[in-house]
Amino acid sequence: MSAVWFDGALVEGRIPVDPGDRGLTLGDGLFETIAIFNGKPVYLKAHLDRLDSGARELGIRVSRREIESGIAELLRTSSFGHAILRLTVTRGVGARGLSAESDRPALLITLAPWQLGTIYAPVRLATSSIRRNQSSPASRLKSLSYIDNILAAREASKAGANDALLLNMQGRVACSTIANVFLIAGQSLITPPLSEGVLPGITRARVLALARAAGLVADERPIAPADLFSSGAVFLTNSIRLIRPVMAIDGQTLPKPGLDRIRSIFDLLMADIAGSTGTLDPVTL
Amino acid sequence: MSAVWFDGALVEGRIPVDPGDRGLTLGDGLFETIAIFNGKPVYLKAHLDRLDSGARELGIRVSRREIESGIAELLRTSSFGHAILRLTVTRGVGARGLSAESDRPALLITLAPWQLGTIYAPVRLATSSIRRNQSSPASRLKSLSYIDNILAAREASKAGANDALLLNMQGRVACSTIANVFLIAGQSLITPPLSEGVLPGITRARVLALARAAGLVADERPIAPADLFSSGAVFLTNSIRLIRPVMAIDGQTLPKPGLDRIRSIFDLLMADIAGSTGTLDPVTL
Numbered sequence: 426m427s428a429v430w431f432d433g434a435l436v437e438g439r440i441p442v443d444p445g446d447r448g449l450t451l452g453d454g455l456f457e458t459i460a461i462f463n464g465k466p467v468y469l470k471a472h473l474d475r476l477d478s479g480a481r482e483l484g485i486r487v488s489r490r491e492i493e494s495g496i497a498e499l500l501r502t503s504s505f506g507h508a509i510l511r512l513t514v515t516r517g518v519g520a521r522g523l524s525a526e527s528d529r530p531a532l533l534i535t536l537a538p539w540q541l542g543t544i545y546a547p548v549r550l551a552t553s554s555i556r557r558n559q560s561s562p563a564s565r566l567k568s569l570s571y572i573d574n575i576l577a578a579r580e581a582s583k584a585g586a587n588d589a590l591l592l593n594m595q596g597r598v599a600c601s602t603i604a605n606v607f608l609i610a611g612q613s614l615i616t617p618p619l620s621e622g623v624l625p626g627i628t629r630a631r632v633l634a635l636a637r638a639a640g641l642v643a644d645e646r647p648i649a650p651a652d653l654f655s656s657g658a659v660f661l662t663n664s665i666r667l668i669r670p671v672m673a674i675d676g677q678t679l680p681k682p683g684l685d686r687i688r689s690i691f692d693l694l695m696a697d698i699a700g701s702t703g704t705l706d707p708v709t710l
Numbered sequence: 711m712s713a714v715w716f717d718g719a720l721v722e723g724r725i726p727v728d729p730g731d732r733g734l735t736l737g738d739g740l741f742e743t744i745a746i747f748n749g750k751p752v753y754l755k756a757h758l759d760r761l762d763s764g765a766r767e768l769g770i771r772v773s774r775r776e777i778e779s780g781i782a783e784l785l786r787t788s789s790f791g792h793a794i795l796r797l798t799v800t801r802g803v804g805a806r807g808l809s810a811e812s813d814r815p816a817l818l819i820t821l822a823p824w825q826l827g828t829i830y831a832p833v834r835l836a837t838s839s840i841r842r843n844q845s846s847p848a849s850r851l852k853s854l855s856y857i858d859n860i861l862a863a864r865e866a867s868k869a870g871a872n873d874a875l876l877l878n879m880q881g882r883v884a885c886s887t888i889a890n891v892f893l894i895a896g897q898s899l900i901t902p903p904l905s906e907g908v909l910p911g912i913t914r915a916r917v918l919a920l921a922r923a924a925g926l927v928a929d930e931r932p933i934a935p936a937d938l939f940s941s942g943a944v945f946l947t948n949s950i951r952l953i954r955p956v957m958a959i960d961g962q963t964l965p966k967p968g969l970d971r972i973r974s975i976f977d978l979l980m981a982d983i984a985g986s987t988g989t990l991d992p993v994t995l
Contacts, residue, residue, distance in 0.1 A: 429729045441724035442734065444714045444820050449727065450798055451856040452737025483857075484864065509806075513735055521794075521822075523856065523863035523887055535729050537806075556879070558843040563857045570855030571736040571808065572768075572848045578808035579769065594841070594879050602808050 428503040430495045430534040435502060446531055448515025451523070452570030454530070455479045460665050461508040461536070464500065465702040467664070471627045476512065479566045485516050485530050495534045505538045509665055515569065543666045545691060549673045550601065551586035552650065553577040557599035559622025564599075567624060574602040588661070590650075590674060593622040598648040604661035604669070605629040608653060609686050614641040615656075617648050628662040628694070635693045639686075650674075658683025660690075667694060713788040715780045715819040720787060731816055733800025736808070737855030739815070740764045745950050746793040746821070749785065750987040752949070756912045761797065764851045770801050770815050780819045790823045794950055800854065828951045830976060834958045835886065836871035837935065838862040842884035844907025849884075852909060859887040873946070875935075875959060878907040883933040889946035889954070890914040893938060894971050899926040900941075902933050913947040913979070920978045924971075935959075943968025945975075952979060 431440040447453035457476050460467040473489060480487040492512060499510070513533040519525035555577045558564055574591075581589035581602070590606070593599040598606055598617055605626040607616045614636040617623050636643035653659050659671040659679060668691045670684055716725040732738035742761050745752040758774060765772040777797060784795070798818040804810035840862045843849055859876075866874035866887070875891070878884040883891055883902055890911040892901045899921040902908050921928035938944050944956040944964060953976045955969055 427729070431729065436729070439726035440729050442727040444712070444716065444721075444725050444818060446734075449731075449734045449800075449818075450741065450796070450854065451860060452854050453857065453860055456735065483861075511735070515734075523860050524867040533729060533734075554845060555847075556843060556845040558841060558846075558858070558879075560839060560841040560879075561843075561858045562840075562861055566857070568857040569735065569737050570857035572738065572851070572853045572855035573843070573846045575736060575738055575808050576768075576847055582809040594843075594845075 427535050427537040428499055430499045432531060435498065440533065442531070443518045445518040446515055447517065447519055447527065448513065448531060448569055452568065454485065454513065454515035454569040455483065456514070456567055456569060457512040458664055459510040459512070461500070461505065461510055462698065462702055463506055466496065466500070466510060467698050467702055468627045468631065469496070471630065472664070475567070475625060475627065476514065479568070480514060482562060482566065483516070484526065485514060486528070487514050487530050487532070491532060495532060499534055499536045503536050505536060507539045507541055509537050509539045511535045513569070539665070545667065546669055547672045548587045548661060548669045549585070550588055550590040550671055550675070551581040551584040552675050553580055553589040553591050555580070555591065557591040557593045557622035559593045559599070559620065564622035565619050565624060578602045592650065596650070597621060598650060598653065599623055601661055604663040604666065606648070607632065607660050607662060608648065608656040609641065609658040609683055610652070610656040612641055613644045614639070615644045615646060615648060618645040621647055626662055627664050628667060631694060631697055632662050632668070632690060635690065635697060638693050639690050654679060657681050658686050660687045667691070712820050712822040713784055715784045717816060718776070720783065725818065727816070728803045730803040731800055732802065732804055732812065733798065733816060733854055737853065739770065739798065739800035739854040740768065741799070741852055741854060742797040743949055744795040744797070746785070746790065746795055747983065747987055748791055751781065751785070751795060752983050752987055753912045753916065754781070756915065757949070760852070760910060760912065761799065764853070765799065767847060767851065768801070769811065770799060771813070772799050772815050772817070776817060780817060784819055784821045788821050790821060792824050792826055794822050794824045796820045798854070828954070830952065831954055832957045833872045833946060833954045834870070835873055835875040835956055835960070836866040836869040837960055838865055838874040838876050840865070840876065842876040842878045842907035844878045844884070844905065849907035850904050850909060863887045877935065881935070882906060883935055883938065884908055886946055889948040889951065891933070892917065892945050892947060893933065893941040894926065894943040894968055895937070895941040897925070897927055898929045899924070900929045900931060900933060903930040906932055911947055912949050913952060916979060916982055917947050917953070917975060920975065920982060923978050924975050939964060942966050943971050945972045952976070
């Protein structure tokens, strides 16, 4: 069972949505997915900063105070230890027309228990036929319009893979349907720059910041698909699954999975999370 | 005031949506916008066929019988003459994970009165920096994930234009944010093929079918942006606005607006609509 906060109050069961809400009718809004370890949100400020920034770009007038108050109320009244908190902000109801404004966004916050089983689970990827459209600002926003990712995930699932590898319009590596992509090559920790059509992942930013502690040099630069096979290790980052090593792409096993190097970055990230949430031992894996 | 049908019944005010509905949280669904003239839906079968086809592609198990029954109930209990009917189908509630299935889609139908003022209204376009991603099947689906179109429409609005012209990944003409694009060159009536990243518009299909009656040869082929300036006439098609002549693109007036040729196609379309709805004079403009 999830706990739900909508439009100012805790709600049981269904939520009363305006039939003209543009989140429901047009995917016009943003979301954040935040890990809760031992009742404490992970990197909460970074998630809310990203939501603020996206809302400004879309012209959605979201109230940070209201969001913080809703999160606090949900966490106070729920007894989940490990959980996933999802923030959904829609533009609200607008006049007819795609460019219409709305005075009042809708805000939905849900909290669902979580078993941690996907953290550090190895991943097989299948390259999607759907390209990441880096010409759109939406490629750098966590918008509600997720149909390309859904189609790519369904395609990957049919191919027997855990997730899809998305290339951008130039055929370079962008991301998976739910994660940023990293590779380790020599002493470099490489991930594509945001301009490649990449979401500014919260875990992505933390992992880049932890590169030096791992004895690596952070390097945001374009990645060709072939680079993934010749590198020392490939992994994904995501706010819920944190870090997942990539074992194979399109059925081809990566020659050097480099699990020891990925594990050392994972351990640094877990320590960073423990420090940031004030929980010494957030997760026992 | 709109009339609203949701999940099997007429509803006043807000609708009870499951907080895990993937239409609301992920733009995972489809919609149709259908013109109602004198209480009668225009090209209803074609709209429902397109919805069925999109639902099959997305793996959404929508019930055509339920949709038809909802539409009939809404039309029976409302007294709007000219109106816009919108069908919204979501995948419903799924397990966590982008590729999750759902047994029961959600179905929302709304009916709103309409003044016809946008029919045949001339349009100024601004070319968007956002490209249409023809690598994605979603470029040919009327999905709920509309954020690229919303961003492009807001960009066009800021530039003082009525709508955005979207080019595809190869820089060729795809569509506007809400319409298909046609041009008349000599005796040819040209529009880009669906493979260019184009929604199979219902009005688009009717206009192609009416080409011969207009003394033209229908020709689906790629269009370079420069072709729009050298052609005899450019216009948009859409189920609500029907046909709108394009007067200018990026502030540059089209040299040959060819309004007489566009008007003759418009008149054929209006006669076609009158015949298909069984209403002799659906609209007086």
